[in-house]
Amino acid sequence: METKMLAASDVVLAARLLTAGEIVIIPTETVYGLAANALDSSAVSKIFRAKGRPQDNPLIVHVSSIEMMEGLVQEVTPLARKLAERFWPGPLTIILPKTARVPDITSAGLDTVAIRMPSHPVARKIIEVSGLPLAAPSANLSGRPSPTTVQHCIDDMYGRVAAIVQDGPCDVGVESTVISLIGERPTLLRPGAVTEKQLREVTGKLDIHPSILEQLKADEKAASPGMKYKHYSPKAEVTMVEGSAESYCKYIAENAGPAVFALCFDEDLPNIKINEKISYGSVKNANTQAQRLFDCLRELDKQGAQTVFAHAPLKEGVGLAVYNRLLRACGFRVIKLK
Ligand code: TXA
Ligand code: MG
Numbered sequence: 001m002e003t004k005m006l007a008a009s010d011v012v013l014a015a016r017l018l019t020a021g022e023i024v025i026i027p028t029e030t031v032y033g034l035a036a037n038a039l040d041s042s043a044v045s046k047i048f049r050a051k052g053r054p055q056d057n058p059l060i061v062h063v064s065s066i067e068m069m070e071g072l073v074q075e076v077t078p079l080a081r082k083l084a085e086r087f088w089p090g091p092l093t094i095i096l097p098k099t100a101r102v103p104d105i106t107s108a109g110l111d112t113v114a115i116r117m118p119s120h121p122v123a124r125k126i127i128e129v130s131g132l133p134l135a136a137p138s139a140n141l142s143g144r145p146s147p148t149t150v151q152h153c154i155d156d157m158y159g160r161v162a163a164i165v166q167d168g169p170c171d172v173g174v175e176s177t178v179i180s181l182i183g184e185r186p187t188l189l190r191p192g193a194v195t196e197k198q199l200r201e202v203t204g205k206l207d208i209h210p211s212i213l214e215q216l217k218a219d220e221k222a223a224s225p226g227m228k229y230k231h232y233s234p235k236a237e238v239t240m241v242e243g244s245a246e247s248y249c250k251y252i253a254e255n256a257g258p259a260v261f262a263l264c265f266d267e268d269l270p271n272i273k274i275n276e277k278i279s280y281g282s283v284k285n286a287n288t289q290a291q292r293l294f295d296c297l298r299e300l301d302k303q304g305a306q307t308v309f310a311h312a313p314l315k316e317g318v319g320l321a322v323y324n325r326l327l328r329a330c331g332f333r334v335i336k337l338k
Pocket of ligand 2 (some may be wrong): 137138146
């Protein structure tokens with residue numbers, strides 16, 4: 001397929017392709033998304049094909065207004081409305097019971113649907129101009145780190161999509177926070193830039209799904225099907241190392257070898273004696289870590305890393321999202337140092 005490279009101002013062209021049932025990569029504030037008309041089963045099936053995505057993993061539907069959401073869910077509950085007022089447009093996805101308008105393929109056969117209103121002006125404009133709710137997973141090949149730059153999208157998807165709408169690097173860098181309003185209590189299914197603490201200010205009670213920090217057992221049903229797949233994986237074998245700067249740098253020195261890399265913090269750099277090191281930001285700045293993480297994982301592949309020891313982030317605030325993604329990138333291999 002010929003992939004058109006569009007400018008951020010080409011919203012009308014992008015909207016026209018989407019209306020015609022094509023799939024188009026669009027920038028969002030979290031990561032680049034691979035969009036299709038969420039109400040058109042055949043368009044949505046192209047997303048699954050292009051990404052190589054398992055059919056049982058549902059998509060997030062992106063809207064530009066609450067009115068657009070109203071036709072997709074059974075009811076915009078008072079709590080959903082409060083969350084939307086506080087965090088939309090922005091990196092929060094809300095799960096509610098769906099209506100029959102949402103095709104099975106979009107929700108992967110579930111009777112619920114995930115909805116988000118992005119804050120990125122280009123994403124919102126494309127939704128507005130097309131008038132379509134857009135199903136959009138992250139625009140990576142399934143299993144690869146989510147794309148946070150146009151180059152990442154080209155590397156994974158050129159020739160597989162009708163167009164790529166180009167913009168700068170994504171502000172947030174990790175995917176949206178996902179909250180489910182299905183059970184008795186609101187439940188955090190995926191951490192993101194909207195933090196647990198911020199959510200609690202609106203929801204009061206909030207359950208944290210165990211899969212955020214633990215591997216699901218083989219027979220456990222995933223509340224968020226995406227959580228069960230191996231994710232964000234570079235080709236290298238990544239291990240997360242929890243410990244102080246001192247113990248981490250010592251560990252790296254002891255485990256140095258060919259194609260062994262450190263994925264560390266700025267503060268670690270001077271004390272790591274090997275040359276194969278990449279920093280994903282200051283230990284104190286989870287926002288920067290989130291912005292850089294996926295790019296660093298892809299960079300490690302480019303540099304031929306075979307073994308990576310990643311210094312674990314703090315699990316607080318946005319750091320929980322960074323930890324959650326890194327945990328999946330390393331297939332839950334974690335070493336805890338004293
Ligand atoms: O920031 C984001 O959310 C990005 C941008 C493009 O908006 N999109 C994104 O989509 O991350 P994706 O498909 O990579 O991740 C969607 C996650 C998956 O873990 C999926 O299983 C979960 O949301 N999900 C979607 N619909 C769901 C539902 N009805 N119930 C439970 N989980 C759902
Ligand atoms: Mg994804």
